[in-house]
Every structure is written in C-alpha cells, then in structure tokens.
Amino acid sequence: MTAQRDDATWTDFLAGSLRPRGTGLSLQGQLLRHLRTGILDGRLPAGSRLPGSRQFAATMGVSRNTVTAVYELLGAEGYIEADRSGTRVADLRRPAPPSAAAHVARSPSLSARAMRIPRRAAVAGDGFALRPGVPALDRFPVAAWKRCLDEAIARRGHEALGHGDPCGELELRAAVLRHLAMARGVRATPDQVVITKGAQEALALCVRLLADVGDTAWIENPGYRGAQDAMAAGGVDVVACAVDDAGIVIADDDWALRPPKLVYTTPSHQYPLGSVLSASRRLALLRNAAAHGAWIVEDDYDSEFRRSGESIGAMQGLVPDAPVLYVGSFSKTMFPALRMGFLIVPSSLLPAMRPVLGELLRGGRRFEQLALADFIRDGRFGRHVAAMRRLYRERRDALRDALGKHLRLPHTITGGDSGMHLALHLPAQVPDRRVAFLAREHGMAPEALSAFVSSATPTCNGLVLGYGNTEASRMDDLVATLARLIDRSLTGDRR
Numbered sequence: 001m002t003a004q005r006d007d008a009t010w011t012d013f014l015a016g017s018l019r020p021r022g023t024g025l026s027l028q029g030q031l032l033r034h035l036r037t038g039i040l041d042g043r044l045p046a047g048s049r050l051p052g053s054r055q056f057a058a059t060m061g062v063s064r065n066t067v068t069a070v071y072e073l074l075g076a077e078g079y080i081e082a083d084r085s086g087t088r089v090a091d092l093r094r095p096a097p098p099s100a101a102a103h104v105a106r107s108p109s110l111s112a113r114a115m116r117i118p119r120r121a122a123v124a125g126d127g128f129a130l131r132p133g134v135p136a137l138d139r140f141p142v143a144a145w146k147r148c149l150d151e152a153i154a155r156r157g158h159e160a161l162g163h164g165d166p167c168g169e170l171e172l173r174a175a176v177l178r179h180l181a182m183a184r185g186v187r188a189t190p191d192q193v194v195i196t197k198g199a200q201e202a203l204a205l206c207v208r209l210l211a212d213v214g215d216t217a218w219i220e221n222p223g224y225r226g227a228q229d230a231m232a233a234g235g236v237d238v239v240a241c242a243v244d245d246a247g248i249v250i251a252d253d254d255w256a257l258r259p260p261k262l263v264y265t266t267p268s269h270q271y272p273l274g275s276v277l278s279a280s281r282r283l284a285l286l287r288n289a290a291a292h293g294a295w296i297v298e299d300d301y302d303s304e305f306r307r308s309g310e311s312i313g314a315m316q317g318l319v320p321d322a323p324v325l326y327v328g329s330f331s332k333t334m335f336p337a338l339r340m341g342f343l344i345v346p347s348s349l350l351p352a353m354r355p356v357l358g359e360l361l362r363g364g365r366r367f368e369q370l371a372l373a374d375f376i377r378d379g380r381f382g383r384h385v386a387a388m389r390r391l392y393r394e395r396r397d398a399l400r401d402a403l404g405k406h407l408r409l410p411h412t413i414t415g416g417d418s419g420m421h422l423a424l425h426l427p428a429q430v431p432d433r434r435v436a437f438l439a440r441e442h443g444m445a446p447e448a449l450s451a452f453v454s455s456a457t458p459t460c461n462g463l464v465l466g467y468g469n470t471e472a473s474r475m476d477d478l479v480a481t482l483a484r485l486i487d488r489s490l491t492g493d494r495r
C-alpha cells in the first residue's frame with residue numbers, strides 16, 4: 001500500500017471513531033478498541049502504515065501522549081510493529097472463517113465419555129412437592145445461621161481469607177467428628193476427616209484415589225445415581241448388586257469370582273428402597289473387604305433422621321480399623337445450597353492420601369466451615385436435626401395415610417423409617433416414568449423407581465416420594481391427584 005493510500009485509509013477509518021470525553025470509555029481506551037477491532041476484522045490490512053503519532057494526534061484532536069500510549073499497547077500486544085520506515089499493522093495470519101460445510105462437519109460436540117452420561121429429565125425446582133432429597137427449607141433457622149456466619153467473620157476476619165487447609169478447617173473437622181462419634185459411633189481422629197463439596201465430591205475422591213480405570217466396583221441396584229456417575233467418570237467397571245430388605249446382597253462366591261476394589265453402599269437407609277443392611281451382612285462385608293484388599297464406601301447420607309427403633313451405628317465404627325471410607329452430607333441436615341459434606345479416611349490410608357489430597361483440593365469456604373463448626377458445637381445443629389426428625393415423621397405419616405386412602409392398585413411401601421423419602425412399589429404394568437413426568441404438570445416431582453436401576457431389566461417399578469419439603473396438610477390432595485395420574489397412565493388417558 002502506498003503512503004498516500006494508507007493516509008486515505010486511515011482518514012476514512014478514523015472518521016467518527018471517538019465519542020466526546022465523559023461519555024464512557026477514555027479517549028485512549030476508545031482509540032485502542034477501535035484500532036484493535038479494525039486490525040482484527042481486516043479493515044486495516046496487514047502491512048498498512050500507521051500515521052506518525054504527531055499527525056495522528058492532530059487529525060484526531062487528542063494529545064500526542066494518548067497516541068503514543070495507544071501505539072505502545074498495540075505494539076506490546078503484537079498488533080503493530082515498528083520498522084525502519086515507520087509503524088505497520090502486523091501480519092496476524094488470522095485463520096480464515098470456516099466454510100459453512102466445514103462448520104457443520106466440525107459442529108461442537110462433547111467428549112465420548114460426556115456423551116455416555118445418561119440424559120435425564122431436567123431437574124425439578126426445590127419447590128416441587130414430593131421431590132426426594134429436599135429438606136424443609138422454610139424451617140431452617142436462617143437467623144441463627146447468619147449469627148454464626150457474622151461471628152466467624154468477626155472472629156477470624158482477614159486471617160481466614162486465604163485458602164486454608166485443603167482438607168478443611170480443623171475446628172469443623174473436630175466438631176463433625178465429636179458429633180459423629182456420639183450419633184453414629186464413628187471412630188477416628190480429626191486428621192482423618194476431609195471436608196468436601198458435598199457427598200458427591202467425597203465419592204469422586206474415593207473413586208479417583210482408590211480405583212484405576214478397568215478396576216471393578218460393586219454398587220447397589222437400584223441405587224444412588226450420584227454413585228453410578230462417580231464410578232462412570234472414573235472409568236471403573238461397575239457390577240450392580242441386588243438389594244433386598246436386608247440391604248445389598250453379596251454372596252461369598254462373588255468375592256472369589258471377581259473381587260472389587262470398591263464397594264459402594266448406603267447401609268443405614270438404602271437409597272432408594274430404604275432397607276437397613278443387616279448386622280450379619282455388615283460383618284461379612286467388612287471381613288471379606290479386609291481379606292480381599294477392597295474398600296467399602298459407606299454413604300451415610302440421611303441416617304440422622306432415623307425415627308423408629310434404635311439409631312443404627314455406622315459400619316465405620318463397627319470393628320477397629322474397618323476398611324471403610326465414611327461419606328456424609330450436610331445437604332439434608334443443613335440445606336443443599338451449603339454444598340458441604342465430608343469423607344472420613346481410614347488411618348492406614350492417611351499417609352498416602354494426605355499429600356495427594358493437598359494437591360487435589362483447594363480449600364476455601366472457610367467462613368461457612370467455621371460457622372458450621374460453631375453451629376454444631378453450640379448444639380444448634382443437634383436441635384435442628386431433632387426438630388426436623390419430628391417434622392418428617394409427621395409428614396411421612398400423612399403421606400402414608402394418603403397413599404392408603406387413595407391408591408386402589410396393590411402396592412407396598414418401603415423405606416420411611418429414616419430420611420425424607422419412601423419408596424412406593426407399584427405393579428409392573430404402571431409406567432412409572434410416565435407418571436413421574438405427568439406429575440410435574442401438577443407441581444409434583446416424585447422420581448420413577450425404575451430410573452434408579454442400573455441393569456437393562458428393571459428390577460423394580462414405582463415412585464420415590466420425598467416428604468421433606470411438603471407440608472402434611474397438602475398430602476391428601478397431592479396423593480389424590482397422583483392416584484388419578486397412575487390410573488390414567490394405565491388407560492393411556494393423557495389428561
């Protein structure tokens with residue numbers, strides 16, 4: 001390009017490019033952005049000469065310093081280059097825009113393993129009635145929680161703004177452990193406790209740290225989808241073990257045929273069926289795991305809400321040095337948005353795990369952790385859990401009564417002795433996923449029991465009904481509607 005043509009190009013290019021001072025971006029910022037855009041979109045082609053800073057400043061009516069600063073920045077970013085004859089637009093060799101055909105061929109796609117993640121119906125909001133897993137959010141003592149947060153900030157202030165211990169605040173780990181020792185019979189020391197982003201992160205850590213791609217893991221069938229997802233993400237081969245009214249079913253032969261690296265189980269309240277793993281199966285599982293070098297991942301997600309019979313202790317504390325990684329969650333005892341849970345690591349694994357955890361975890365959420373430690377220490381956590389236990393008993397009873405009153409089909413109910421959900425088993429001809437789908441239109445979000453089954457042939461059919469966030473007074477109306485939907489699903493009536 002000749003110098004004259006360059007000048008003409010610049011005059012055209014710069015015309016009207018600046019807005020008066022005080023209307024937003026500074027003059028320097030406006031010029032910088034205008035030049036950068038012009039270079040990127042090709043209006044200022046590679047090689048074209050920039051006017052000298054004096055001439056540029058005069059043309060634009062800005063100070064020379066402004067122009068010099070803009071040139072310096074563009075030069076530092078590699079948009080322009082100075083040589084002996086002046087300053088020119090650099091050759092950026094922008095990739096040509098893809099042709100339409102190439103774009104179709106290369107339309108964005110996820111990784112193969114992401115494509116294997118099952119697509120499920122969009123998750124219903126927390127306000128949907130009968131949605132499993134949602135506690136009574138309106139009963140959480142928000143004011144007391146706020147006081148704990150304020151207190152933590154006032155007490156620790158700047159000191160707690162750094163990352164902190166990757167395994168969590170020692171105060172919280174000690175408070176969690178004191179509570180678990182009393183409530184669940186867990187045996188450990190605070191250095192074995194790792195604070196995680198919910199039970200889900202704890203499960204993912206167990207898989208990542210203890211199993212290699214291609215190793216075998218046993219899970220419950222039907223079972224918790226979060227555990228299935230964690231196993232799938234870790235590339236382990238999952239063997240789905242049946243569940244009956246005494247929990248996960250494992251024969252001695254299974255250990256001989258294909259011993260696993262990991263066994264995932266929810267022994268105190270099987271998810272979603274609600275059975276309790278019997279003492280003899282617990283002991284056999286502990287014995288066999290120790291003998292075969294396997295680790296049991298005990299997910300004790302809602303045991304705090306056991307309301308009939310004696311509280312069932314954790315497997316973790318049943319025998320000394322149990323080969324158990326104990327997983328817990330505050331999503332139900334506190335509230336889901338807290339996104340906090342914990343993992344208790346066996347002491348024998350600690351020396352190997354501690355440095356790796358230090359690499360994998362980033363700490364953070366320190367004020368929430370300190371506030372939670374306070375909430376537990378002062379007894380507010382215990383009082384809240386006790387109040388919710390009473391509330392959930394009332395809600396469960398109302399749900400059971402309503403099911404008995406409105407359901408005409410033969411059915412059985414399991415699992416209401418703990419937690420916040422029960423499993424309603426329905427005859428095989430009821431299309432449970434369709435009923436769950438139709439229920440959404442009526443503000444309810446029960447889950448289909450068959451959706452928790454990990455083998456091709458569903459072993460159970462029905463609905464998982466959460467009662468944590470649904471008032472007792474609403475149960476009758478809701479279940480009447482649900483019963484109508486179940487009847488209609490059998491006749492194909494879409495209303």
Ligand SMILES: Cc1ncc(COP(=O)(O)O)c(C=O)c1O
Pocket residue numbers: 133197198199200201224226266271299301328329330331340341
């Ligand atoms: C079996 C089971 N484990 C764990 C959790 C809690 O997970 P998180 O702490 O990641 O919210 C749930 C929640 O619904 C669950 O059903």
